[in-house]
Amino acid sequence: AQTVTQSQPEMSVQEAETVTLSCTYDTSENNYYLFWYKQPPSRQMILVIRQEAYKQQNATENRFSVNFQKAAKSFSLKISDSQLGDTAMYFCAFMKGDSGGGADGLTFGKGTHLIIQP
Amino acid sequence: DAGVTQSPTHLIKTRGQQVTLRCSPKSGHDTVSWYQQALGQGPQFIFQYYEEEERQRGNFPDRFSGHQFPNYSSELNxxxxxxxxxxxxxxxxxxxxxxxxxxxxxxxxxxxxxx
Structure with missing residues (x-):
């Protein structure tokens, strides 16, 4: 079974600063996918960024980037030029790869509550 | 392009009752997964439906069941x-x-x- 650990229950930074959220995971799988999801108070879970384990290059999406360290089983999220709208719960999630097509179930961490202060 | 929709938004039931929740997938999607998120926790995987059959299941009792229809929409009971x-x-x-x-x-x- 896979486990995902987010060790920072809450973080607070000033607007325009850069912040890094930590995530570690444990798995014996070699083929898998990692995700960061954002859940604002509206509770809609929104995909922020995804990373395929077979890719060495770190994924980036505008102000969001990841630091994927496969050997260390670490997958941190960096948010640059943080904005008030980035305030939300952030969840790290793991998905096992499969050979049959179609998605697998996601395993989530407990989340980090990120607060962007004006 | 409509995203994933769910109904109802809120529901109040009493112990011992039964409940049905509904989900319509995003256009072009044929696989539906259900998750339970307790307050202050990350979501927990319940099960996944593909081609009208339960494809995978998390650690939830048989009280939790589901269905997928030919139009790919799904129910959680x-x-x-x-x-x-x-x-x-x-x-x-x-x-x-x-x-x-x-x-x-x-x-x-x-x-x-x-x-």
């Missing part, structure tokens, strides 16, 4: 409700085939309160 079933229930859809088929897109959720 919970029997003999317990107080501990109070949670946000999230539906997620994903496509099969080449490309980002491992990416799941979530609906807004149904908040279930069991009294």
């Amino acid at each position: 919970v029997n003999a409700l317990l107080l501990g079933d109070s949670a946000l229930y999230l539906c997620a859809s994903s496509p099969t085939g080449a490309g980002h088929y491992h990416t799941q897109y979530f609906g807004p959720g149904t908040r279930l309160t069991v009294l």
Whole structure:
């Protein structure tokens, strides 16, 4: 079974600063996918960024980037030029790869509550 | 292009009752997964439906059951409700085939309160 650990229950930074959220995971799988999801108070879970384990290059999406360290089983999220709208719960999630097509179930961490202060 | 939709938004039931939650996947998606999110926790995987069959299941009792229809929409049924079933229930859809088929897109959720 896979486990995902987010060790920072809450973080607070000033607007325009850069912040890094930590995530570690444990798995014996070699083929898998990692995700960061954002859940604002509206509770809609929104995909922020995804990373395929077979890719060495770190994924980036505008102000969001990841630091994927496969050997260390670490997958941190960096948010640059943080904005008030980035305030939300952030969840790290793991998905096992499969050979049959179609998605697998996601395993989530407990989340980090990120607060962007004006 | 409509995203994932869920109904109802909120629901209040009493212990022992049964409940049905509904989900319509994003256009072009044929796989539906259900998650339970207790307050202050990350979502927990309940099960996944593909081609109208349960494809995978998480660690949930048989009181939790589901169905997928030919139009890919899905229902989650919970029997003999317990107080501990109070949670946000999230539906997620994903496509099969080449490309980002491992990416799941979530609906807004149904908040279930069991009294």
